[in-house]
Amino acid sequence: MNALSSDVPVVDDRLGVAVLGVAHIPHAMSYARCLTNSSTARLVGVYDESVELGRRVADRFGAVFQPDLDSLISSADVQAVVVCSATINHRPLVAAAAARGLHVLCEKPIATSVEDAEAMIAICAEHGVQLHTAFVTRFYPLVARVRAAVQDGSLGELLGMVGGNRGRPPLPPQYPDWITNQSESGGGALMDHSVHVTDIMRHISGLEVASVTAEVDSLFWESGVDDMALMSLTFDNGAIGSVDPSWSVPAGNAWDYDFYLRVIGTKGSVSINDLAESLQLVSSAVAPGMRLVPFGVDIDALMVDAFVASVRSGEFVSPCADGIDGLRALETALAGYESSSRSATVALPSAGT
């Protein structure tokens, strides 16, 4: 038998990553899990202004909870951070990490205002650190297939895109209450979900949003923020688009979230739907009625690994999203709110037309 393994310990060369802010508890738990399981990174500490929340995440993964932000980000063991606080707190945490020379993966939406997002991009550039936006949807293998079909010319010139990311309302107790608090989250369903779909449309097409016309309301739940929206887009090549980011999935539905995209061009069309990768389950031990149980790849893990690879190589690894991507999706969502409140189409200055 040939020697197949060695027990010689060496210096740990995994990237040390801290989680700053865990107020988005479900996502913070997932990113902490990905860091714990990663072969290229390790979770070295967790900070949150709430001791209870911070400890909950740290204890789950056997990591250290550090109530003092500055101690954590000045540690020699930390080379990068994941920011997963309430959206309103992204800016101070990103700024503190960047000032310490730490690379950042920031939860979406990147911020609640264009001013904050631009400030985050600027300070990361100033300190020469990468700023990633956590657009996990880019990591669906099916999205890569669509992007390839656009890039290899199979679709010709793009004419239009329809996409959606519907879901259940992120209400307590599974979700923290800040997500449905306008001042901390920047908005409801339109802010929470449209950024994913807008980003995917930009990502697969290379186009920029030129104008936004949106209908926004809150007729589904008593959440205090918008829970339904339809956003019509035009792109800088004249293509059209529509985005459904609604929390329109009722209790008892067979699935909680979906993501779909349909694209038509002058030479072809393509459509994808992530629900295809599901089993149909009926179990009196789980829930009444039928449930779809996904078995797709772990896109959170792919994103975290790609973030780590980007930091190591010094360059953004495809398909990672940067701060500008986060800003563009935020601008589009904010234009949607403005359009709805003014009942008018809003042009986006960033489209470069």
Place this chain on the structure above:
Amino acid sequence: MVNTTSSSSILQPIRVGIVGAGYIANAHVGAYVETPGVTVVGVADPVVAKAERVARRGGAVAMTSIDELLDAGIDLISICTPSPTHPDLVEQAVVAGIHVLCEKPVARTYADALRIVDAARVAPGIVMIGHVSRFEPDHRRAQQIIAAGRLGELRMMSQTITSSMPGWSQDGWLSDPSQSGGPLVDLAIHSFDYLAWVNQSEPVRVHAVASDTAVGPATYALATVRYANGALGLVETSWAHPTSHGFKVSTELVGADGRINWDYDGLIGGVLNTDDGNSVRFDPLGNRGFVAEIGAMVEAIRTGSPSPVTASEGLSALKTSLAALESVRTRQPVDLTTWSPS
């Protein structure tokens, strides 16, 4: 204040050889390339052009025989040759002291499969049979749900795997029942293995009916399996469907407290249509089953764990296949608790 414990260590790459460079070797080499910590050293096939094509994907050297692979110094061999060649190759690899990943079916005949079980018993390394269905993400997710007790004890199971006659086999060996055993041995064995595994109960009785079709005898078959826990399983297998039918898998698992089903028509992640008349369906599964299968083998090697799928399990699935063939011949049910394949 932060966790500074260090747990990673330098691991020498596992040196891999692949013998047989046909359809399934392509799946293996694609998975090895995606697996950290392994190096494909050589790919051996008497047809040089096939060996070269697979070797190129793996960044490996094309060879003509297992002897050359063993001389090159390998830790693990993938046996991807026609079923009748399996026992000689497994025995040679075991004597050389290396780990073995042998494609399903474990062998063509019961006597050959017993040789492989005997070889595995004395092997210094791991002998794994490549029942990839267990590692396909859909099959695996269903198994996890059942193992967690969500369906209660299983009662009724069915699996359909149907396609046209595969066109890829060297010299058409799959079309020759004496070499392949037809779809009841080569294809339905996926279902026989998976259903027994997910049900955690041995098959006790098999009855099968089959049609002789334009592509060969018993190339469309239906097998009914009774399990020790009382569960029933229906296995539909076919190489007789039209080419346009594609490769279809459909599974239903019903227990005392619930039901799971999925099928590959519902597994189309997306469709790309272009104005040249082409339509491309996006398969979300891709090579994930083989990547997981080979990942399990590598993990077992690294950790010194037992074989993820033992030769005895491969033998059990083959026995069900052979009993189904026997039932087709005798037109009678076969009692697996007393029947012994000749």
